[in-house]
Amino acid sequence: MLLESNRLNGNFFNGNTASAEKNGEGTLQEAADRLIASRIIAALQRTGGNRAAAARMLGMNRPGLYRALKRLGLDGVGTSEHPLK
Numbered sequence: 001m002l003l004e005s006n007r008l009n010g011n012f013f014n015g016n017t018a019s020a021e022k023n024g025e026g027t028l029q030e031a032a033d034r035l036i037a038s039r040i041i042a043a044l045q046r047t048g049g050n051r052a053a054a055a056r057m058l059g060m061n062r063p064g065l066y067r068a069l070k071r072l073g074l075d076g077v078g079t080s081e082h083p084l085k
Helices: 028-046 051-058 062-071
Strands: none
Touching: 028 051, 028 062, 051 062
């Protein structure tokens, strides 16, 4: 059993506590950002670059999508300089 009294027991790690960074996987935030970026790009591709439709598809509002695009360095995706594939 991994949980004992709402706490992880020692078997969860199996003695291996190597960080994800050492394994080349990056931090949890980097992994989350990669997932978010891939979902945004996929939604933009499905909507032909229509950001309002992509935002609706992702369950967010358009300003939220624009903020996410900027934070992830994707604010140029879907423009003539960086067209969608």
